[in-house]
Amino acid sequence: MHEDFERCVRAVHSRDARFDGWFFTAVTSTRIYCRPSCPVPPPQVRHMTFLPSAAAAQQAGFRACKRCRPDASPGSPQWNARADLVGRAVRLIADGVVDREGVPGLAHRLGYSTRQVQRHVLAELGAGPLAVARAQRAQAARTLIETSTLPMGDIAFAAGFGSIRSFNDTVREVFALTPGELRERAGRGARAQAAPGTVTVRLPYRAPLAAAELFAQLASDALPGVEEWRDGALRRTLRLPHGTGVVALRPAAGHVECRLALADLRDLGSAVNRCRWLLDLDADPVAVDAALAADPRLAPLVAAVPGRRVPRAVDGVELAVRAVLGPDASSRLVAAYGEPVADPDGGLTNVFPDVSVLAAVDPVVLEVAAAVEKAFAALVEAVAAGGLDLGVGADWAVARQRLRDLPGLDESTVESIAMRALGDPDAWPGTGQYGEPAERWRPWRAYAFGHLAG
Template structure:
């Protein structure tokens, strides 16, 4: 927890590490900014601080047109918090309120709508509707400034229920009409991409707190890329691009994200991303899921302060600053792949997953490079033919049982699920053990504090560092790395691949 004086010092020093952690509202101007805003630092007496952009908007402040506080990384708090507020924020980020309303959000959380409203408002200064509204405003600005879509279509694509609601929100948040916001961007030299509705790509920037090791991310994803579903391709100047298909609430999509290449600009602050959406209403959800995949809302400095001071991991952290703990875009897909990977190599699991994708996946409406299919849904794999499952009968049963539980909703792995409850449900399934549950907690559920003491790579990594690699000793040593044990796992894995 930080107090207002600490927040003001962050604003005075334009500390970008706090972008998205809080927002500064300036009473003398009526605007709110990110802490790193380059404008003249306001007087302390004129500053009020809010935990979310929605809270600042609800208090009557408009977004700064210079620092664009709506486009900052999300607060890292929502990565590790497992309480009601943390779970609710992850679901809102995934677009649940837009699709299912506050009642749907509350139902997923297991609380009444009134309880959810009360707790979010008390802690964040804004309820679920206001938080979702702030997301819609940001999506609307993105579409207005990067596409040639008619304003009316932008309104509904961003998730607004009416054009009037859209117009009122844009005016309130940005102090501009939608047409004025679009004209302002063009006047600043921005160019509109091809209209996504007719097959073009929507280009956007995925903000992060630096540093970030995109080479590790690309290596990690490339090693596990399922043929037809994912690919990593090389480009000029050392830039690599990760591409994959997405199954979204309203339709199919193809997403691609570029690495930083070489030389890396430490102050850049974003990754280039392109989305080809069959339905623009999926924009917010697609962005949220790609951010989770690349762990872009993490706080690398907090991780480095903890792990970098450790005598075991310190040298690794110093050599690989900004290493992330990749999440995933589809928890059901990851669960299937985790079971496929039990007791075989990563390469063998990747090959098997590719065969299942070809046999049971949903074909893309139009091939995109090496991407041809969406990963199979759990229900389809629950009925998979034994001839297609090149694995022992016990693991076939485990896979079918897991897929049936996911398809029926007996096991939930959505962004707002209680992690402890999900772990218990998974462990109750035949053939699902601690490693699989830990791996899913780390990647599918975005838990930053998971350690895998029985993992072969973890044990080898510790041994190479001169430390005991047996599971019991490893688990004891890892207690010092909490609450960032997932990042410790990735440091150990990366040390093996780099030969450190």
């Protein structure tokens, strides 16, 4: 998109918010970069250049606009619709893999050499994995500066910086303000202090968003103790790289309010990313709706519910286990093996068991048929042994084939896992229910399934 200069110029002149996150406008005369929808009068065309990511803009020496806050744009929808090397890499970087394991760890997860990963990411994002991770750290730091009363040293640590100096230098370079000035601009003195470890952020998205349908489906699927619908918000527990957490997600005007209570604030970036993934907030609903509405069978459904999203999962293994066991056995599993969690604000009691605990489950507790028990055991064994990856960086084709090789998983279950755990927008769980899907629904068959299933 950023390589189509004339199209980018038209998007900037029309302040088209649909393109926020697709590309960034860098202004060579002011050294500022913006969203396409920035409310500031657009610069002269000769001063515009277009870059594929905030990281590329920052690496080129541009600072973030103080009006439109381009670093907080929705993510580019292309990364969540792609299962190639770069798409998988971007999703893993967003989940904090580079901060925790470095670029060699990212490359190992992807099955490529470090040099190959760096070359491909740089070619498409205009910045390497370290620069992309740095941009995310800067955004996490800004969120904590503006929404918490934490000391700056604690914020630097929580955002993933190795030192106070690198934290200060990065914030000044990216935002042209010191951390103290950012906090002052946010007016922290007029706000009440939040509980320790609690942060509230806004999750932006591209309009339209069929929020009622999205949250209704997630609420209807809620697993007692792990998820609940309370006071207009979807609440659930989270297992994160450094600890556990509880999130409350509430639809609001133009964004989703995300209130996080984290055992370790280093998990902020991962938690926000997983909530965005759960709600499919980086989708391009206008493009999806236009493609599906071209079919007379789907046109009235799309018109009735524009902006439908595909609900996903905060943990791929949890989703797959629940798909295999069903709701009743999953509830018994959580009650017997879920990690207890404190929730003074609601009725959440447990975090879903991790793989090591699942591998030690007594099948008697599940009270399921022998075939289901066998399928559950095979699934857990494959994940525990490393032969099956259901994370955001998984290769969709490989994961599908390995799921099909497991005993007891029919094609509909495999495709449901591909749709909600892997996030494949072209997954088709409707086998045997709606006939063969039309080829013209590709690559959005998961959204077509959502419309048909109601």
